[in-house]
Amino acid sequence: MSTLALLLTQVVNALSQSALLFFLGVGLTLIFGIMRIVNFAHGALYMLGAFVGYSLAHWAGTFWLALVLAPLIVGAVGAAFELGILRRLYRRDASAFLLVTFGLALVVTEAVRLIWGPDALQVPAPKLFSGVVFLLGEPFPAYRLFLVAAGAVMAIAIWQALERTRLGLLIRATSQNAEMVHALGIDVNLVRSGVFGIGCGLAALGGVLAAPLVTASHAMASTVIIDAFVIVIIGGMGSFAGSLIGALLVGFVQVFGNYYLPDFALAFMYLLMLLVLVVRPGGLLGKEA
């Protein structure tokens, strides 16, 4: 493989990894921005997305339906959790949310094991993207290119939704001053349910998209939550653009770092976070420390 081909392959590798990380991070950061909640169940919901996606793909015989429906279903689970539990806790301090979302993570993880069993399950890539594309003569999975495209499309879509739509306006306003929005006669609770649902749905979308790469498996939940936290904190809690930058940074550092210095694979992400937070305690685009 030529140096140029290697470089190109690695860049696209990094982009595809960043895309998956972005789906995780953006949901987490949206939820934090609006609700000041660190959602410990995010990884579990990501996994739930993959398993729901597996069942839907098998039932419908197509990956695409799973891609659309699984986030909606998991999003509904998230919204229901907000309605039933979180809503009663907004006047409490952060530790209450820590405990309930930790509880939710346990419940979801175990429910997945009870429903789908302990083994990993196969979710094949969609037929359309199951082949390879040649990049400078080197075979590269079409599915990964699809991931990069999906990440880019979603990033633009979310950005536009935040900037242009009424819901986006409400979300931005609520994240800046919830009381003011409430005083304007808007049901802040509804915005919160919506955002929690959307955040969980985005995690599930990430789960479905990751499933053809890692299979629907139980280890998905455990390690991924930390990745998501790191991305969000590097970018700045509550910042949409920050989660994108965080995902790209982590993706590139992991892919290139693991290639040249594989012995430090466990440490890269944390060294990066340490560096960013020491220089900017609030994260790259964060407002506060």
Place this chain on the structure above:
Amino acid sequence: MTIRPRLTRRAVVAGTGAAVASPWVWTSARAQAGGMIKIGMPLALTGPLGSVGQQQKRGAELYAKLQNEKGGILGRKIELLIEDTVGNPATCVRKAQEMVERYDCRLLTGITLSSEALAIVPKLAEWNAIFISSDNGDGRLTAESFVPNFFRANTSGPMGARVVSLYVKQAKIKSFFALGLDYAWGHNSVQVFEDEMKRLKVNFIGKVFAPTGTKDYSTYITKIRQSGAEGVYLVLAGDDNNAFLAQAAQYQLASKMAMLTEQIELVALRAVGDASVGLIGSARYAFTIDTPANKEFVELWKAEHKTVPDTFEGEQWQCMKVFEAGITKAGGIEADKLRPALEDLTIESVKGKVLMRKCDHQGVQKGFAVKVVKKEGFDHPIPEVISTFPAEQTTPPCNKMTYED
């Protein structure tokens, strides 16, 4: 406050309070002298390695059920004490200690992770308990970390690496790169393989280790491809293995080089489907092994579970057979009687003849190279045995985790 939440609160508090304070953990269980043969199995039933723990559980349960129908061992019924450790050594030590101290159970097996086993073995002497491993691959357990009350009925990691090396000898692949999981087993097996390749004068180009829990193998796949080797040797397990195989297939890695792996399990073949077809590697156990004992076992398994047994189901079965033969020979389960009875014990098992050699308590057994193929009647690819290597070749010298020839 209204009445309802108060009742609920009281119910929650009372319920959990009762669960925590319920006295049974604070009491000692009644010891039943001469009663059941208790075999303790602290297993990773949930968590990332839940899949393996569940296999071990099923393997032992079927054995206990069938053996108890036949009247047990020495006329005593077998009772399995199965507990979940989530794969955490701290929990494993606690659960094992409970089995020993509360239930007076002196026979242990299962213990899914090597890290758990390494935490347990130093305590065996104090507990006066015998532990027969059914899946721990870490070479150290029969080498540096060896203790007299530990036995290994299963194929170890180095033995798997050796089988792949022996296969390479026939396959004439000229250069290799290795990818292993970054922990003891991965390093150990890659080391064995590297030594073997050097002895065989095969060009060993390089190696890389990935942390367990790696999701994206793209950069490792690129590195493997960049090496230009003719073959890649893989020491991966569980979800890491599945992720690698799924992703390697997407990069069409198999079209560039031969892929050989240390461990082939059905659970992985089900998870990655066609992406595993063509893969060659060692199987610690495969339901396609052609021995009379295995044919019988597979039939029994099908009757019970309507499916074929997987690696650790077969390994656990073999382990239970070792227990049975040892206890029968010793005429009891006391550690000081059972240990000498197990030493140099030979049984006829699903993998053929297995000798629990005296020097390091490793089960000397055949090695199997398998190839993953699609076959009618199965909705997933299956491992087919392509070479069987004699026990003398696959088992390392006593108390060693590397080979000399």
Place this chain on the structure above:
Amino acid sequence: MRWPRALGLAFVALLIAAPFGLPAFAMTLLTELVILGLFAMSLDLMVGYTRLISFGHVAAYGLGAYASGYMLLNTSLPLPFVVILATLLTGVIAIGVGWVCTLATGVSFAMLTLAFAQLLYAIAFKWTSVTGGSDGLAGIPRRAGPMGLTLLTTKTGFYYFALACLIGSFLLCRKLVASPFGAVLRGIRENEAKTVSLGFNTRLYKIAVVAIAYALGGLAGALYAPFAGFANTELLFWLLSGQVLIMVIVGGSGTLIGPILGAAFFLLLEHQLSSVTEAWALFFGLIFIGFVLFAPEGIWGLATGWVKRREKPLAKVRLRD
């Protein structure tokens, strides 16, 4: 509030008498509860008294455990010295950790503690010659001494040693939070900006409390290694950081005694539930959610609330006098 003190003394008396009445495994479990309680209590100094939420307290536990394990395996120092040295080592390293982490506040602080814990995890994994790598250190002995003293090597002796460490640390923490230093910590907890504007260099106080909390967490780890006989990377795994935080909150943060009870509750519930059903995590999770909804002040809050409710009628009588 004489009730809690009387209850506390009775409880300590029970703990001291425990080895005379309880069977072997109950003592094993109790020793582990004591160690874990100490670990949770150490975190309470940060979480409950200073509102420094940490996602990486496991760093203290793991560091203490590896340090004591390494010393017990490779030196001839007697057990108590090893435990003290490991505690001090953890505290000294924590000064550096605290210095960096206190550059940030809130969630960023928590994530920095996590970063250090994860880096330590990576070091434990990679520095095989000292830490044993992924295998960890196994067969860690409870060495006799000093002066040939073998008391601590026995199960009961070790239990008393751990219990003494817990009670000593508890008294120390209580003195600390009642001191002028503790008053400043409470100020930081309630309003850090105001505390600064009153003229307190809050960063130094935070670094100090991180160092003390880590040292005591390290003490817990230093006890765990000879208790369980091993130290491995699992003792540095991030999940344990989350769990110990849960123990603190469930027990009742800012009470010192609450987190000890929280740790006991957590461990016993996990142990009991998991021996009843494989789906124990489901019930475990539901119980935490139930706790948040129905017992917002934690176990200690429930207990003292109960006592207060019993005392109320008395107070009314006094008012009428």
Place this chain on the structure above:
Amino acid sequence: MTDAGAALIGIAGLTRRYGALVAVDNVSMDVGAGEIRAVIGPNGAGKTTLFHLITGVVKPTAGHVRFAGEDITGLPAHAICQRGLSRTFQLTALFPQMSARENATLAAQARNPRRWLPFGGGNVFTQARRAGGAALELLGLAGVADRPAGLLSHGDQRLLEVAMAVAQEPTVLLLDEPTQGLSVEETAQVVETLSRFLEQSHVTALLVEHDMEVVFRLAHKITVLHRGAVIADGTPEAVKADARVQEAYLGGIE
């Protein structure tokens, strides 16, 4: 302007920019010992930023602050406070779950050289409690001393803030809009208490306020800020008569 040599606080060319916005623009002023100086100006004139610059909460872009002859520019907030400048905040900043007495005690503790003592501390607490109690007394809060600060009335919360500053026995008291957000009755009560206290104590005070009546009641001298810059400086009467001030105030409202 007072003679620079006698000034307790000397501010020279103090400037703070936020990007294109100049919040505080080349402000110079001197405050003599024992003086009660008010800084007034319409909303957004830079009064609070000026306070933040003096007390070290915000670092200046340019200029200097001298206190009792020492350059304290850019020192951390806690270090400036330790030199004897105690302040209150525009938005009430208290320890809401502690009692009023505990609030004042903690404030007084900050002045004790052994404030960090990690054990015992009987003496530290006794002294602090005495100073805190005295401050509560001075500001008429003795009756509510044992209530949690968060449950006090708004007026009492503002006074408690002042009491906390007073408990530190400061050389200079900096009051940031002590009547902000209070009703007319509460304002009258707070102003009454404050003026009585200021007369008795002879402390040097720097007061930020936009309520003119409050200012004329309390201050000896007034500095007027507009868009970050000083536009007038002098006795209340002189400032009242100043045409630029009237213009600025009317202009500020538009």
